[in-house]
Amino acid sequence: MNVLNNQRPATIPDGPLAFKKPFHRRLKIPILAQVSGLLFLLLISAGLLTVRQLSLTSQDVKTLAAAETVKLTLEPATSTLEFGQEKEYKIMAETNPVDLKVSAADLVVLRIQNDLIEIVDITPTTRLPVVLRSFQADIPGVRGSIVLGATPKNEFKGKDYIATVKVRAKDKAGTARLTMINGGSQVAAFGNSNNVYDNTGSSIAITVNAPVTPPATVCWNYVIGSGNNLNWPNACKGIPKTAELVCAEVITPLTADEVIAYRAWIAAGSSIPEVCKVSPPAPTDPKLSLKFRIQGVTKAGIVKTADVTIRYHQKNSAELFSKTFPLTLTSQDDGTFGTTAPIALTAIHPEMIDQLNNKGVDILVKTPTTLRKKLGTIAYPPTDGSNTLVGNFNTQDMKLMVGDFDRSHTPHEQENYLRGSDIGRMVSKLTDLSIPATGEYADLDINHDGFFRGNDIGLIVGNLTDISISGDSI
Numbered sequence: 001m002n003v004l005n006n007q008r009p010a011t012i013p014d015g016p017l018a019f020k021k022p023f024h025r026r027l028k029i030p031i032l033a034q035v036s037g038l039l040f041l042l043l044i045s046a047g048l049l050t051v052r053q054l055s056l057t058s059q060d061v062k063t064l065a066a067a068e069t070v071k072l073t074l075e076p077a078t079s080t081l082e083f084g085q086e087k088e089y090k091i092m093a094e095t096n097p098v099d100l101k102v103s104a105a106d107l108v109v110l111r112i113q114n115d116l117i118e119i120v121d122i123t124p125t126t127r128l129p130v131v132l133r134s135f136q137a138d139i140p141g142v143r144g145s146i147v148l149g150a151t152p153k154n155e156f157k158g159k160d161y162i163a164t165v166k167v168r169a170k171d172k173a174g175t176a177r178l179t180m181i182n183g184g185s186q187v188a189a190f191g192n193s194n195n196v197y198d199n200t201g202s203s204i205a206i207t208v209n210a211p212v213t214p215p216a217t218v219c220w221n222y223v224i225g226s227g228n229n230l231n232w233p234n235a236c237k238g239i240p241k242t243a244e245l246v247c248a249e250v251i252t253p254l255t256a257d258e259v260i261a262y263r264a265w266i267a268a269g270s271s272i273p274e275v276c277k278v279s280p281p282a283p284t285d286p287k288l289s290l291k292f293r294i295q296g297v298t299k300a301g302i303v304k305t306a307d308v309t310i311r312y313h314q315k316n317s318a319e320l321f322s323k324t325f326p327l328t329l330t331s332q333d334d335g336t337f338g339t340t341a342p343i344a345l346t347a348i349h350p351e352m353i354d355q356l357n358n359k360g361v362d363i364l365v366k367t368p369t370t371l372r373k374k375l376g377t378i379a380y381p382p383t384d385g386s387n388t389l390v391g392n393f394n395t396q397d398m399k400l401m402v403g404d405f406d407r408s409h410t411p412h413e414q415e416n417y418l419r420g421s422d423i424g425r426m427v428s429k430l431t432d433l434s435i436p437a438t439g440e441y442a443d444l445d446i447n448h449d450g451f452f453r454g455n456d457i458g459l460i461v462g463n464l465t466d467i468s469i470s471g472d473s474i
């Protein structure tokens, strides 16, 4: 009476993989479906008996049955999935002989090798459209099965797809195999009381790859720092940030590869991708409020240019970084020079200033004719909680020393040094001094132009090469 017998490949293990019940008893079919199925099976059996009685001897049936098989093939042989991707594979059935009529099939597929994929579903095609038992995960993700049947008088024969297996890749790369080997599939066909599945097995090698993500645009123009200390402002690498994201507080050094790529970008002309032209929210520039004095100036209205140098230790580096701001300053009533409003220290990224160990920020000032002087060091961040560095160096002992008139660079560096040449240059300009070089003045006419003049003094003072006062260096 059974269409399918209870034969299973001997290799089916015990436990979850084992079939403990005969095929027909394993089917949990609703009553109505059971009755329908029963009627259908009765019809199949009746047909079988008729065929046997009309045309075949029992020996003929036995010989013929041995030759009648159904091959099940999973297709295609190989496949590739990305993480999380789902794909449907097909089960091809091929009857031998071609007109062997398949009435039902218990299709079992199994995931073997690596745990990289999971079996999600098996669905019928139109060739065996009756779901005698819907898909069930015998072992969730690992083994699934479905039992399909033909509609009466429209049994499957020949070669065609009879089911689709849906598989989902997990998030791990490698190769797994979807197989029918050892899966316990069975096929019922007219004229056969035994399982006609040929048990040759079939499998698909499924390679799971990590998803290929397009390379993100890197906004090299966001890199801050200098020399070997190149950094990403916090959260500003790559995609431009929205206004609410603040690029401050934490900086990330470029990796070695990024440093190479960054320098290649500089060498190639520093072109900025369109997407990177949206500037990240700029960190608030530190500001500087400055007051200082210059030797000799005690009244208002004297205009001087001054190079104000900000010097600080960089984070992630032993490097001292400096940036010089050229300013034009006018003296106030008592001769004090200073900023009328705090100036923005542009291009000094506050997140690059090393705040550890109270290193602070050095302020150095040089005007063309004074030596450079380090006026002092200001704590950073400022102690008042603002972002403004306040350098009030308006004291008598903090005057910039005047006298750097000779700022030539050859044959010796004269800039930022106070030497005889500076004084010589000054007195040589005493053009109103002109005394006839006679008598006691004759020897003072160094250049023998007939007069003792400032330029004669200048030549002598310029010889005082051992006298040298150096300004502070940056």
Ligand SMILES: [Ca+2]
Binding pocket: 403, 404, 405, 406, 407, 414, 415, 416, 417, 418, 419, 422
């Ligand atoms: Ca000088």
Ligand SMILES: [Ca+2]
Binding pocket: 444, 445, 446, 447, 448, 449, 450, 451, 452, 453, 456
């Ligand atoms: Ca002279």
